[in-house]
Amino acid sequence: MSKSISVRKLAMCSLTAVVAAAASQGVFAHTRLETPIVLENTKVHNRVNIGHGCPAGTARKATFGTSVVFPNAVSYTPVIGVDSGSGKVYTSNPASTYLTTLAGIGALIRTGGPWQTTGIKADKLGNLDGFWAGGKAYDQTISTPINIDFYSAAVKINPASCARSVTFELAIADFCDASVPGAAAKDEEILYWSPIPNFTGVPGAPFGAATADAARNVPVGPKYSNYDGYADAAHTIAGDGWGSPATLKVVRNTTGTPATLTSAAVAANPLPAGCTGNGGAGDDIYIYPSAEQINAELPIWSGTQQNGTNYWQ
Numbered sequence: 398m399s400k401s402i403s404v405r406k407l408a409m410c411s412l413t414a415v416v417a418a419a420a421s422q423g424v425f426a427h428t429r430l431e432t433p434i435v436l437e438n439t440k441v442h443n444r445v446n447i448g449h450g451c452p453a454g455t456a457r458k459a460t461f462g463t464s465v466v467f468p469n470a471v472s473y474t475p476v477i478g479v480d481s482g483s484g485k486v487y488t489s490n491p492a493s494t495y496l497t498t499l500a501g502i503g504a505l506i507r508t509g510g511p512w513q514t515t516g517i518k519a520d521k522l523g524n525l526d527g528f529w530a531g532g533k534a535y536d537q538t539i540s541t542p543i544n545i546d547f548y549s550a551a552v553k554i555n556p557a558s559c560a561r562s563v564t565f566e567l568a569i570a571d572f573c574d575a576s577v578p579g580a581a582a583k584d585e586e587i588l589y590w591s592p593i594p595n596f597t598g599v600p601g602a603p604f605g606a607a608t609a610d611a612a613r614n615v616p617v618g619p620k621y622s623n624y625d626g627y628a629d630a631a632h633t634i635a636g637d638g639w640g641s642p643a644t645l646k647v648v649r650n651t652t653g654t655p656a657t658l659t660s661a662a663v664a665a666n667p668l669p670a671g672c673t674g675n676g677g678a679g680d681d682i683y684i685y686p687s688a689e690q691i692n693a694e695l696p697i698w699s700g701t702q703q704n705g706t707n708y709w710q
């Protein structure tokens with residue numbers, strides 16, 4: 398008797414835990430990478446996880462597709478921030494100052510995953526800059542995240558730099574209604590996880606909506622890209638979408654990695670002498686895709702190099 402009660406009680410607790418987990422996913426899980434922090438020079442089977450659909454409120458609208466862009470520093474000039482311990486500061490140094498992997502950061506894996514219709518995005522040189530996927534509406538009111546598989550590249554940090562990490566800021570558009578043009582879309586139609594480089598010294602900053610208010614933490618100013626996602630000021634939820642991009646942080650392997658039974662040793666990439674950032678631990682570097690790249694590559698084309706039929710812009 399007591400045994401059956403305790404089993405029943407256990408089942409109830411489990412159910413409560415599941416419901417609580419589902420609820421917190423709806424509130425807290427944004428569109429983010431499954432593995433957002435990786436070691437340098439390490440290719441990772443990664444995923445874009447779409448945690449919830451479009452607003453308003455808790456009755457999120459179903460997600461129909463996504464468009465994902467990684468910064469490219471070969472065909473475009475990204476905006477770069479350096480944090481040496483007191484916040485990001487703009488630098489006009491080229492990305493090659495900090496990285497030797499300048500493009501080709503995200504390569505779609507054709508898993509036959511949640512969306513059968515997919516495409517890759519590349520620059521004119523064929524560097525992989527991202528991908529899109531869509532074609533079926535997934536109600537995420539209660540259900541699990543939607544996962545899009547891709548490889549994040551083995552990114553190398555320039556040994557001569559003082560970078561201890563390099564973080565790529567992604568531009569992502571999640572579609573709940575892809576029939577609406579980007580410039581006119583409200584949050585309930587397209588949710589933009591937009592990288593907005595609002596920090597010290599960025600030319601043209603601060604960027605933001607003309608209808609900004611302090612409660613939503615949206616600064617006043619001009620747009621950054623055409624896909625900032627503040628067309629619908631009323632529906633912008635703090636922390637959701639605007640200025641809340643998914644990120645891929647690459648950590649410098651300063652110690653090296655010993656050999657294991659299944660892997661070879663990896664040599665250390667120590668900081669050079671004389672690095673002063675963060676008390677000598679090195680600088681944190683942030684790479685934002687240029688507005689030019691977002692405007693060119695976030696739209697969806699049938700061709701891989703922004704050519705062929707335009708499906709959405």
Ligand SMILES: [Cu+2]
Nearest residue numbers: 425426427637
């Ligand atoms: Cu969210």
